Ligand SMILES: O=c1ccn([C@@H]2O[C@H](COP(=O)(O)OP(=O)(O)O[C@H]3O[C@H](CO)[C@@H](O)[C@H](O)[C@H]3O)[C@@H](O)[C@H]2O)c(=O)[nH]1
């Protein structure tokens with residue numbers, strides 16, 4: 001892992017753009033069309049009102065509205081989400097001119113009304129409107145029925161496909177044009193952007209490939225409707241935080257010297273609502289900020305799934321003409337020009353067919369065209385393939401974050417999210433496209449090291465688990481395996497530990513981190529080794545043995561008030577009795593026991609020299625486990641560790657001790 005990590009350190013790059021100069025060189029008329037894709041998958045885990053907020057924040061981009069189209073992919077196949085978007089389309093006709101006229105910076109309504117905005121009759125009016133919309137959406141979600149709220153015949157028509165047979169896993173495609181730019185105007189008479197709702201056909205018998213499948217459907221549907229050459233991909237919980245972001249991106253896409261090979265411009269994933277010390281290290285400074293800068297000096301950052309502007313052409317083979325992969329229908333080609341209304345019958349019929357669940361059979365979608373199938377981290381995997389084909393990417397890190405996302409606030413959610421990443425990355429690591437073999441040839445050594453560092457990340461669980469148990473169990477049996485403090489070899493151990501931790505800390509602080517957040521980062525790194533990396537590797541093994549696993553487990557974005565309060569206070573949230581916590585809790589007990597046991601012997605006058613390293617490791621483990629002890633014994637709130645988990649881990653610790661003693665005695 002150490003050598004692979006060096007790929008990021010050789011040539012880091014920091015870029016700056018001057019979007020204010022853009023209009024001096026490019027006429028607004030010549031701006032390319034921009035298609036924005038927003039994915040949602042579950043109205044109960046991803047509240048529609050939040051998805052709507054994300055959509056409004058990009059609908060209100062500072063961009064010629066007739067060139068802007070927003071496509072919403074609803075993998076939840078939910079009428080609640082469609083209803084929410086019908087509401088959003090109406091509210092949007094007020095919200096967009098309001099933002100434009102008042103030069104609003106927070107174009108996500110929820111964010112705006114939470115900020116310090118000027119109170120006057122106009123803001124009052126729009127706020128009331130927003131609250132009413134929110135209320136209606138929330139009521140509908142709560143009751144699970146839209147019928148009470150729809151009045152017009154046209155609206156009824158939109159929900160016609162939701163009949164008795166319609167289930168989330170089995171339903172026909174639903175495509176609804178909610179706003180059409182040339183016809184629908186806002187309240188000041190300005191054209192609105194296009195807004196299209198797409199829920200692809202689903203059937204239990206055909207694989208749907210999760211988000212990658214959803215994005216490929218949107219690639220096709222948007223191709224026949226607007227075919228914008230630039231595409232922004234957004235998760236439903238990542239709001240736009242800066243209306244001028246497309247300008248930043250155009251600085252690169254309009255640059256003739258980079259454009260021919262540029263596949264995507266990636267913005268870092270930034271998050272809102274982190275607590276002070278970022279206890280779960282959700283900021284992921286290394287993955288989302290430091291490493292991409294390092295890769296930017298090579299072929300460019302990896303793709304992070306959200307906040308990424310793609311060149312549509314990049315989804316159709318390598319950058320040179322010779323490597324262009326022609327799609328099966330000429331209308332899907334990136335250079336195809338659309339000239340009929342997005343509501344015209346033949347377009348809608350074709351779109352319906354393109355969103356069919358059997359459409360991709362026998363085509364290149366998922367292998368040579370579009371987002372790649374075969375890994376649960378479709379973002380990383382697709383970016384990796386694009387780089388292998390000779391495309392480059394760019395990391396754009398403006399001071400004001402372009403996007404702000406939500407983070408999971410319970411430890412189990414964090415772990416589950418990372419189990420998915422771990423499985424997805426291992427799928428790449430051991431595929432025929434492994435960065436160490438295929439990648440080495442296609443990308444050259446440094447870039448493939450970077451990709452390998454991610455792909456093999458779960459390997460950390462081996463040393464971390466070993467160091468969490470072995471020295472401690474051995475210490476408990478009064479056996480010493482490390483050099484004595486007086487031994488010159490001790491210096492090597494001390495150097496490696498201090499060197500690695502020192503470098504890590506320095507890099508973190510240099511990337512505008514704080515010491516407390518660095519401490520959280522190293523702690524969560526250890527916790528990951530004992531939780532998601534272990535369970536992720538296990539899930540991966542089960543998967544390759546041919547058993548079905550849970551697939552893409554969507555992270556819940558619902559916020560429980562109590563949990564959220566505890567999170568804000570920086571308290572770890574366990575709450576549920578899950579076997580996932582067992583290795584961590586067991587390690588905590590073993591470390592504490594080893595530390596106490598070792599210290600006792602020293603107090604009794606035994607020599608410190610031999611046991612120091614093991615004692616230090618146990619102490620370090622114990623300090624890192626403080627939140628676990630708190631959750632086990634001190635806390636009484638609902639987020640504490642369930643007694644069942646605590647008891648089982650005590651028994652496991654005892655068991656481990658007995659087994660270890662037995663083995664060590666022979
Ligand atoms: O079958 C599915 C599953 C998920 N999604 C959407 O994918 C997005 C990401 O899902 P989430 O549960 O929020 O996962 P995260 O772990 O937060 O997402 C990160 O990791 C994913 C890969 O595992 C990437 O796709 C994301 O862009 C990246 O932000 C959400 O908008 C979902 O609605 C779908 O559209 N269809």
Ligand SMILES: [Mn+2]
Nearest residue numbers: 235237406555
């Ligand atoms: Mn997410």
